[in-house]
Amino acid sequence: MSALLPSPDAGMITRHSSPEQKGRRWRMSGVFAVSILLLYPLDLFMLGQPSPATLAVRVLWSGEMLLYTWLVMRLEERWLPLMLRIHTAIMSALFMSIVAFTGGMDSPYMTLVPSMPLLMALIRPGDTKPAIVCGATCAVAAMAIVVGTKGSALNALAWAGMVTSSTFFGVYGSSQFRKAQAAENEARVERERRESMEKLTKAERHRAQSEKLATVGRLAASVMHEINNPLAFVGSNLEYLRTEVLAQPLREELRQEFQEVFDETSTGMERIRQIVTDLKGFSRMDVEEPCECVLVDVVSDAARLAGVRLKHVAKLTVEIPAELPEVFATRRRLAQVILNLLVNAGDALEEAGVQRGEVRVTGMAEGEKVTLLVEDNGPGFPPEVLPRLFESFFTTKGPEKGTGLGLSLSREMVERFGGRLTAENRTGGGARLRLELPVQRTPLPPGEDPPVVQRGASPRGEGA
Template identity: 85%
Template sequence: MSTVFAASILLLYPLDLLMLGQPSLATLAVRAAWCVEMLLYTWMLMNLEDRWLPLMLRLHTGLMSSLFMGIVYFTGGTGSPYMTLVPSMPLLISLIRPGDTKPAIVCGVTCALWTLGIVWRAEGPVLSALAWAGMVGASTFFGVYGSSQFRKTQAAEEEARVERERRESMETLTKAERHRAQSEKLATVGRLAASVMHEINNPLAFVGSNLEYLRTEVLAQPLPEELRREFQEVFDETRTGMERIRQIVADLKGFSRMDAEEPSECALADVVSDAARLAGVRLKHVAKLTVEIPAELPEVFATRRRLAQVLLNLLVNAGDALEEAKVQGGEVRVTGVVQGDKVTLLVEDNGPGFPAEVLPRLFESFFTTKGPEKGTGLGLSLSREMVERFGGRLTAENRPEGGARLRLELPVHKPRSVPETENPSPSGRGTG
């Protein structure tokens, strides 16, 4: 950069010719000296020790200002067009070196003394000389003041940046600590689940066997048709409830052991059917459940049982929200659409929707708006984790027309194409 500036000093010599109307060896000599000074200063910057650099900068500023004033003197003094640029020199130095006020002061003092001398030599009035020196002094003051204010602003911005980074680091650390605590809680839940699996499965098997026995015996009796249908409905609902308990126990076992069945191709219509059947018991007296899943919906690659558990959690949560809000004519709708290379399931209700302060924390572990008897705050967190394992995404939002909407997106399963191989000729069969 300094080399380019040095070259430009010499290239501006034709301006001197236009001002003077004739060649001037004096201005050429000054410009050549200025060019040499710039190159020498550049060399010193690269070779001197750092402790000498501030002194060299001030010396360079003084020499540069003197050489500029020499060009002003040899191109007409007070009548030179360059004379109008003299007050701007300290401002220019302040802009170039905003972090250091001393070069601007050196430039201002040098230019002020040269201005006094040039005006005095031209036999101008003393007041005129003092006015020119005053303008240079004023520009020096404003340059130094602006430079100091710039440094203060820069220091304040740096301090604010450091404080902002410190707060962000503290927030990151707090989130990490919270995540660690939540992970420990989840591990505790897993260990607890593993320890009670056996205790729940055994009595559940007894209850299931006894229920089937009672169902067979009761329905074998000669009963009025209306009473028989009522008993049949009660037994079916009880069996569905037991199946749900068994499903939850199996899921908890999978969470605790972390050895869930391998994902495979599955049709979302079957998954939604499983979840809707289990959720029907909860939604029966709360809302009307509508399922709109096209038969041609592409398959996804996931674990059918886990995906059904996710949908069951979403449907049960919708039922709880409608019941808590006492919505008359509650509706829960499950729809499926294809959007590009993704399959989207929407679980919507016509309830009050999510409060603004709840929506950002909806998927946090152990966060719940339900009472301790209804929820632990793990359902949505585990649901999102399961969906993400299948390469999908689970998000929540409020519908424009009112109510909540859970959006479950999964990539369309694309089976690997098996390359065709040429069938070799049967061995032992020759030609000819």
């Protein structure tokens, strides 16, 4: 049984170890030394009488363990492997001495001899030499015990063969364990490297996006200042002209025509002011927190900006039912996603040279989610492009038109809202982007009616 007591891993003890580590190792060595002595009654039980020889061996073994612990705490680290092999040889010899003093071939401990190298290989899986030293010591001692008890040479060789075989399997198993551990560590390092690269790529994307938004913000602020000042003069002059012209005696048809011209000009000026405001708002979206969003208003914001790009490319149709439930998202981020999808649709139609291009935005409620479809009547996605559509830096556009980050960032933003963004080709031709967002369920207090939401855009309309 004493062979089953593992030796403390003294290779971890150095003179540079902390006092806490040294104290812990001393306690382990003390427990091991005391355990060796406490097994002496087992020797008495097997022999039926006191055995000064086994007691002396056990005392010597306990002292050797404490001496070994004391030495390795004071030696330089380069001496520790040699000390461990010497300690293993002494420990194996002392165990075989107990076997010899408790009956030799008839000792119950004899059956444990082949397990000694295996046990050492388990204790020190990263170092095969202690197991080899233990196996060699036990093999020689086993042959000596067999010959000393007048056993045959063949029997002695058989015992030596068993110990040698167990040593081989222990060393081989330890070697395979090290290889498996090295492969696992290599796989872990590679996995961590890939994760680090992914995090670095995401961080770079976010940095590029932040810089882009900051640039847009600074540009929008300058543009707003440069445009709003002359726009104020134009607005004042327009109102003056409206008042003066309409005050003149005019035919009713001409008066109505002038009225329409003034109204259209005022609408155009307001649109210019709103576009600049939206650009500045998009540049500051990082400071906004997610909240309940009315999808009609979000799509209206995106459609207003996309109309500038699609005006001479396609007809934009928006069909969003007014009764759609609210979704939980950052409004301007969601508007940016929709704007990106609309602009991509316009780019595809323009590149394909589609005449009478159409882009349609449709909203619908499907169970616990709201689905938004962005469709066009273009050529659709090529089969080889569709699987890679949302990969970072993958683009079919020229370097002056895209970086390959738009759809990747759009999907990432949608997933942050708990939604999903997918792409497919329409059965009748053209591309379809499907944006799914979970419904925001906010329980109302008992007896309170749902609030009336004021919408800033028509739920159903068309843009140029």
